[in-house]
Amino acid sequence: MMMTRREFVSSAAAVVSGMATGMAHSAQQTATARSFKPLRVAQVGAQGHFGDIVTGIPKVEGCSLVAVARSYPDEPVEQLKDKPAWNPDTKTFDNYRQMLDEVKPDIAAVFAPYAHNGQVSIEAVRRGCHVISEKPLASTLEDLDTLRAERDRAKVRVTAMLAMRLHPGLMAAHKAVKEGSIGEPLLISAQKSYAWGKGRPWYFKLRKNYGGSIPWVAIHAIDFIRFVSGLDFASVTARHAVKLHLDYPECEDCGALLFDMANGGQATLTFDYFRPSKAGSHGDDRLRVVGSKGVVEVRITDKTFCELITDEQGPAKLPLS
Amino acid sequence: MMMTRREFVSSAAAVVSGMATGMAHSAQQTATARSFKPLRVAQVGAQGHFGDIVTGIPKVEGCSLVAVARSYPDEPVEQLKDKPAWNPDTKTFDNYRQMLDEVKPDIAAVFAPYAHNGQVSIEAVRRGCHVISEKPLASTLEDLDTLRAERDRAKVRVTAMLAMRLHPGLMAAHKAVKEGSIGEPLLISAQKSYAWGKGRPWYFKLRKNYGGSIPWVAIHAIDFIRFVSGLDFASVTARHAVKLHLDYPECEDCGALLFDMANGGQATLTFDYFRPSKAGSHGDDRLRVVGSKGVVEVRITDKTFCELITDEQGPAKLPLS
Incomplete structure (x- = not known):
């Protein structure tokens, strides 16, 4: 799936707010302009405002939550089974790297304990995933620099939930x-x-x-x-x-x-x-x-x-x- | 007239706000405790919130505006003739030092262009006057230090109009x-x-x-x-x-x-x-x-x-x- 930066940012913003109009519109444009491809989201962790993601996904045509990984041992991600985005095919993982490798999502939604999000996002962009992350994108300038460099290398989009x-x-x-x-x-x-x-x-x-x-x-x-x-x-x-x-x-x-x-x-x-x-x-x-x-x-x-x-x-x- | 610091500060504050109750009360206390002495105020300049002084003075028993001096050449201090505190005996001066020397007021009310107030107040306390000054009390730390030292030497009270x-x-x-x-x-x-x-x-x-x-x-x-x-x-x-x-x-x-x-x-x-x-x-x-x-x-x-x-x-x- 190819998106312009403007499209990605506006649609990511739409997801985080649960106002999915922008993303649906963008998805429709994409579908019209070229062959339609579903948007597969994998979520890491269930901290912070992940609710916007698991509520927003069903509002976007062709978008699905394909997997969820714990961001720390025993994190109760099974609580997500009650959320609108959960579907019978949504897989759970104990290791987010393994999830990213196996599932190969289009977008990684990052909701680890906040100071760990930068490292998770770096791993995701290295695997070619777009990222929507709880803010802050990183907790150290070193992580931020690495994330920016890896994003440029992978030519993916990264956005923070400043909803x-x-x-x-x-x-x-x-x-x-x-x-x-x-x-x-x-x-x-x-x-x-x-x-x-x-x-x-x-x-x-x-x-x-x-x-x-x-x-x-x-x-x-x-x-x-x-x-x-x-x-x-x-x-x-x-x-x-x-x-x-x-x-x-x-x-x-x-x-x-x-x-x-x-x-x-x-x-x-x-x-x-x-x-x-x-x-x-x-x-x-x-x-x-x-x-x-x-x-x-x-x-x-x-x-x-x-x-x-x-x-x-x-x-x-x-x-x- | 002797006042405690608390009395002076509270009565000065009362004057500046036009709420003269505190000062009248203080003046009454003084009158009761010892022989009554009128409170003679001389004003320097007519900049800033001098209105609180020329309105407040008549509300304080035994308090009068005895003189006003220009704080710069041609300052139209004659405008004060319309104010409640002005009385037939109020004198005007072109030179505030001369006014302080001749009139020997109990209190100097200082309303020059703001950056000059520190110098005026220093001259007033050197002559043994209490001072109520438009804020700031001084515009340089040097002036402030001098004012503080001269105040201590003269054993007078200095307050700023932070009404x-x-x-x-x-x-x-x-x-x-x-x-x-x-x-x-x-x-x-x-x-x-x-x-x-x-x-x-x-x-x-x-x-x-x-x-x-x-x-x-x-x-x-x-x-x-x-x-x-x-x-x-x-x-x-x-x-x-x-x-x-x-x-x-x-x-x-x-x-x-x-x-x-x-x-x-x-x-x-x-x-x-x-x-x-x-x-x-x-x-x-x-x-x-x-x-x-x-x-x-x-x-x-x-x-x-x-x-x-x-x-x-x-x-x-x-x-x-």
Whole structure:
């Protein structure tokens, strides 16, 4: 199966959000343009947001979950049997390398303990698989460099599940900025705030397995700052700490980042695991982009707030699609 | 007149906010305890928030505006004749040193172009005057050190107009934190956003007169972060830029700060002069303090939002007094 980068990225994004329209459309285009080939997905591990994959696959014509491998011994991947993507032919493996070798999937969906995803993805692209990975793509710069090099060698596509780009509030803000409603983006503030919940998986305890809270939590805001503002980062100063959940001594539960943006503006980002359980939503995610001609602001809790203020017009809610 | 530091600071704060209760109470206490002495105020310049002084003075028993001096040649201090504090005996001077020497006020109220206030205050304390100064108290560390040393030598009191501490929203948040409602404060984010307006005084054009936007605008949030959280700062990284108002080439119109707090938590602060004129208020000032047991949040625009979320209780509005 041949896809352009744009097709792959847009269809991968569609899968992760469970909004499979884009991928179905892409698959149909492919089917029209050349002989149709089914899209065979093999999943490694069942950590993080794998639910988007096992829910999304049946929505894409010709796409199937052909196999699932444990990402660590005794990982209970049999829980996936209840999911829409599971079918009588879906095989399970104890060893993901063996799975990739035997099944030869078109796409590897990577959901190991987060810090291990980079290594899994490297193995997958070496075998010629496209990859959709839970973020972060890698937990070390060395892994990231290797993944990039192997991807280029194999001429495959690799994408990370930064699915917040598909949130209606952030899409509306992105559109407003792109249309010039706020002029040039100059100052940005972002927030990720999560409830800790009743417990976290074992691998959150050590960074060598977990990867860190900036790559796991703040990463969404790092991505949507760039997505909405259209600006690249020039430099960053970052701080984090373990303050409250001391039984997870290597899982930072708060932190803050300060960015220089490529145009000379600035951005700040805070993240925390301190959202009270009674707050009414798991997350309190925010973005404010101040530009030369206006301000666009998004807040995502149990509902979405999305507001535009411009030099010509006072505060107005943006339509969400 | 003798006052304890606490009395002076609380009464000065009361004057600046126009809420003269504290000072009147203090003056009454003084009158009861020892022979009553009137409080004679001399004002230098008419820049910044001098309005709080010339409105507040008549609300304090025995307090009067005895003189006003220009802080630069031709400064139109005669505009003060319309203000409540002006009385037939109020004198005007072209030279503030001469005013201080001749009038010998109890308190000098300092409202020169902001970067010059430190020098004026130094001259005032050298003459044994208490000082209430527009913030910042000084624009160089050298001036600040000198002011502190001269203050100690003269045994007088010096306070800066950081009147946002008296805003009902921030007072409510301060009270909530002090009462332990959010546990230990761990992560803080703050915002100062101002409309630029139709014009700014001439001295905003050069930092040697203006002082800078961190000392002029962000300073409020630097102060209320500390006031509300009760935490001291341990270190700071700061960035700012002139992006939009290029005809004021040394007045930074946006910036961001990242603080390590003394307890190992973090704080961020953004400031900007980009608030659209149609936004509905001059400022959009915010503070969010996330603690080990809850979150308190304040937003001050044309109205005040003040919310507390704790582990025991969902979002609730705090009473404002």
